[in-house]
Amino acid sequence: MTTAAIDRARRWRPPPLIANPVLRWALLLGAVVYLALAVSGIPVNWERVSEGLERGGRFLAGFLYPDFSSRFGEIFEGFVESLVMTVVATVLGLLVSIPVALGAARNLAPLPVYYFCRGLIALSRTFQEIIVAILFVAMFGFGPFAGVLTLVFGTVGFLSKLLAEDIEDIDRSQVEAIRATGGSWFQLLNYGVQPQVMPRLIGLSLYRLDINFRESAVIGIVGAGGIGATLNTAFDRYEYDVAAAILLVIIVIVMIAEYSSSAIRRWVQ
């Protein structure tokens, strides 16, 4: 009995995130009101929705009877092109990313180089692949070349940033030990830094490989070659059964890539 009384007397609540109760409730109320207004502000044309439902239904029905055969040649070519784009872009992107990442690691690079490389990364990450693809298609014409450049651009932003962060987290004492032996700067990278970041580098590259494959399907829609272009053509012709076949193959390839890259990453650790 007495212990229960003491328990009640000494209740504890976690301190609120915002100490001022007026401010706390005002913020909450404001958020709810804003959300309600925002939702009611989205225009919905219900007639158009009911029409579209039917079209959507036809699209989904296509999945029940995917047509792999009638446009087999085009689909096959599209996939080969996409895979080539993906591999080439990942390898090129990786080659560019490594020096950029070294430059963007605060513990290796002098300040001006650091800012330059960070700027490059920021630039690459600011622009979504589609926008970059549109630009490159305008510059270099339709086709996989613009697509490869787009993917390289995206890969550099992604890989350099994450690799640079991994380099910044390395154990300094290992680097210091190599420095103490009188090794040169490149030997320092090869012996002190590379072994520490290698598993992550391999993991990130494989991950980027499957991102690049998916992206190659998307940027094809704006004319940058690959399976996306084939998919776009199928939509333009209202051939939903062909489109469904393409989407199914994309799903299968992405799943294979996902599974094998995670298996390889586990092995590398």
Next chain:
Amino acid sequence: MLVIEGLAKQYPTGDRALKGVSLTVPKGQIMALIGPSGAGKSTLIRCVNRLVEPTAGRVTLDGQPITGLSRRGLRQARRKMGMIFQEFALVERLTVMENVLSGRLGYVGFWRSWFRRFPEADVAAAFALLDRVGLAGFEDKRADALSGGQRQRVGIARALLQHPSLLLVDEPTASLDPKTSRQIMRLLQELCRERGLAAIINIHDVALAQMFAERIVGLRSGEIVYDGPPDDVSADILTRIYGEEDWSQTIRLPDEDGEPEMPHADAGAVNRERLAGLT
């Protein structure tokens, strides 16, 4: 012979880690550097091979001035100074052999080291050293698969493969158990004697220092407050170095092994400097 004259270090934070230290370590002498955490021990040995850049003073090794050397000259001078670390500082994902051979990086070109094609004589010397430190047959094990004592042996082999004339040893036993600590200190002592190597050993364990060093230097707040033979270290002197405490159990008595472990945490400003120096 290592000659240090008026060595001073002030960190950008304003901490004066060393306030004009002068010290001469003759060839073949094993010197223990003791002192409380933050006394500047770590900074002192890192100023010798300029992993930390001294603010003032001169360091000369075997007649060659180390301070004032160019980048390239410094790299060559560093080959003559083997360094051994508290946390072993092995490259964890490399094999034992690669770690030991990294002691030759100052001597071989980049591509040779990249392809791990070290000169035969270096590989033979590395095998001989692994044998000597008691790790025969461990060459293809990864460094992170070893125990603490084994790792420190690899660290010692790496330092010795440089064919140094001086060993800079930073808390070699701080991460080891008492028995392994003794073995490692004994190994260091034997190797120094075999090769006529001088060594500066930073160490917190006064009894170990007394047991294995020929000379003890006490550092406090960046200044030398004791310099003499190990047997002259008395309670008074320990008070001068570390401050007031009951020292009766710490000092080594004849035929008795005391095992005092003192806490260590010699980092802070030193770390930041080392990181900045990576460029």
